[in-house]
Amino acid sequence: MPAMCVRSVGSLSCVLVASLALAACGDNHGDPDAGTGIDAAVIDAQVVDGGVDANPNMPPTIADTGLCLxxxxxxxxxxxxxxxxxxxxxxxxxxxxRYIYLPPGATIDTSDMDHWKFPMGTKLWKVFTRDNIRVETRFYLKTGPADTDWYFVAYAWNEAQTEAVAAPSGQQNANGTTHDIPQRSDCRKCHDQVPGRVLGFSALQLDYDAPSTELDLKDLVSMNLLSAPPTAATGPxxxxxxxxxxxxxxxxxxxxxxxxxHNPDSTVHQIVPQVLRLSTAPSALATLEATPTYMTTVNVAPTQSSVSAPAIVNAGDPDHSAMIIRFESTNPAIHMPAIATEVLDTTADATLRDWITHIP
Ligand code: HEC
Ligand code: HEC
Incomplete structure (x- = not known):
């Protein structure tokens, strides 16, 4: 990546340059999707929005973000x-x-149960450990009232594991592992595809019995942290x-x-109509066959001609399912997920194959 993008990190102009000119920046740090054939312009379209990237208050180290003492x-x-x-x-x-900080007294606006809105000042973190070495801690902060008002950045751990410093331009092969830290604009290729930006701290993802040291949906209900709690008396x-x-x-x-x-609100949906995000709507959870995942993939022909298969999920036949062909492919032009992984998840591959094999 050219120096112009690296040097002026944190200033609005650089960030705009970096996100508008991803192609010109060539092989971006931590951007394994270079040359995947996916339309980078479409995925990046929302990167240049709102106040998030304009926020100059990037704490220099992870301790400065408030995660730890x-x-x-x-x-x-x-x-x-x-x-x-x-x-x-x-x-x-x-x-x-993963960790969350919610400002005291504030609630999460859950009036749309599938798209929570978080109060200003909310912070989330995710620590990555690879080969028993901490490589990065990702952080984002809610900076204003709009959906776009989030500030994203990753912190790179030093070899001695004594400090993590902001790495707005990302880093390849962090701490001698094969792990790549994404640059700031890459965060938004995934997080901006869902209106609320937060991906794992959600109703469906927390509606289970978590260990007592971790928050789950039951805890959020009993702590009165949800503006419109679910109506059922107990979980699930x-x-x-x-x-x-x-x-x-x-x-x-x-x-x-x-x-x-792959959800109805994303820019990807404008290219391919399949929906792989679950919804809390009762009608979309009533039966397996009623889930958007099932309805938009099982025995549904692919819209893209890059893979030859009769269906995205060809019932009973994983080998002729575009989903499996793309998941297992090492060709970056067709591999799914489209970014951020270099190693096949063999456990998941076995699960997806098993599922498809048993669809009548
Ligand atoms: C390939 C898509 C992708 C990219 C790129 C990505 N994230 Fe995420 N991120 C996710 C998903 C999906 C989750 C929720 C699932 C999980 O945590 O396992 C998540 C979770 C998180 C969390 C925990 C809170 C939450 O949303 O659940 C933080 C913090 C986070 N990401 C920060 C970042 C930052 C900062 C960057 C860029 C440096 C980044 N992410 C890049 C997909 C991505
Ligand atoms: C970072 C965004 C992103 C993620 C994450 C992602 N995809 Fe995709 N996917 C795309 C884009 C963009 C396309 C359309 C361009 C293409 O065909 O490559 C696509 C196309 C597809 C298609 C072709 C559908 C059709 O109608 O032909 C399948 C199947 C697919 N993805 C499966 C998956 C699966 C399975 C996962 C998760 C394991 C996944 N994708 C994760 C962005 C993504």
């Missing part, structure tokens, strides 16, 4: 809560821990359709790993 982040701040989405995003085998508040564990695992995996791009 010490520079090495061994002590998490008392007002920060851990949580884990029940279905995780695959990050080439990295182990991840949004029961999943009756289905086998494999079917549920497949739906959940696609929700967490593909749904941020």
């Amino acid at each position: 010490d520079a090495g982040c061994q002590q998490i701040a008392p007002d920060v809560h851990g949580y884990a989405p029940r279905w995780a995003l695959w990050s080439d085998g990295a182990v991840k821990q 508040y949004f029961p999943l359709p009756a289905a086998t564990p494999t079917e549920i695992a497949a739906l959940g995996y696609l929700h967490a790993n593909c749904g941020h791009c």
Whole structure:
């Protein structure tokens, strides 16, 4: 990436340049989608929005963000809560821990249960550990009232694991691992595809029995943190359709790993109509066959001609399902997910294949 993008980090003009001129910046740090054939302009269209990238207040180290009490982040701040989405995003085998800070007294606007809106001052973090080494901690902060008002940046851990400093331009092969830290504009290729921006701290992702050290939906209800709590008296508040564990695992995996791009609100949806994000709407959870995932993929012909298959999910036949062909492909022009992974998730591959094999 040319120096112009690296040097003037943090200034609005550079960020605009960096996001408008992704192509000119060539092989971006942490941008494994270069040359995938996906329309970068479409995915990047929202990168240049609103006040997020204009925020000059990038805390220099991870401790400065408020996550922890010490520079090495061994002590998490008392007002920060851990949580884990029940279905995780695959990050080439990295182990991840997630945290949230909510401003005291504020509630999450849950009037649209599928698209929560967070109060100003909300912070979220995700720590990535690869080969037992902390490589990065991602951070974002709600800076204003609009959906676009979020500030995203990752912090790179030093070799001694004593400090993590802001890495707005990303970093390849962080700390000697094969893990790439995304540059700031890359965060938004995924997070901007869902109106609320927050992807894993959501009704469906938290509607399960989490370990007592971690927040789940029950906790949020009992702590009065939701403006419009679910109406059911106890969890699960949004029961999943009756289905086998494999079917549920497949739906959940696609929700967490593909749904941020493949959902009705994303720019990707303007290219391909399949929907892999689940919804809390009762009609969309009534049966397996009623989920958008099932309705838009099973025995539905692909719209893209890059892969030859009769259907996105060809019932009973994973080998002739565009979803599996694209998931397993090493050709970056057709591989899915479109960005941010270099290693095939073999467990998920087995789950998706098993699911498809057993569809009558
Ligand atoms: C390939 C898509 C993708 C990219 C690129 C990406 N994220 Fe995420 N991120 C996700 C998904 C999906 C989740 C939720 C699932 C999970 O945490 O396993 C998530 C979760 C998070 C979380 C926890 C809160 C939440 O939304 O659930 C933080 C913090 C975060 N990301 C920050 C960042 C930052 C900062 C960047 C850029 C440096 C970034 N992300 C780049 C997809 C992405
Ligand atoms: C970062 C955004 C992004 C993510 C994440 C993503 N996709 Fe895609 N996907 C795209 C785009 C853009 C296209 C259209 C261009 C193309 O065909 O490559 C597409 C196309 C597809 C198609 C072709 C559909 C058709 O009608 O022909 C399939 C199948 C697909 N994706 C499956 C997946 C699966 C499965 C996942 C998760 C494992 C996933 N995608 C994750 C962006 C994404």
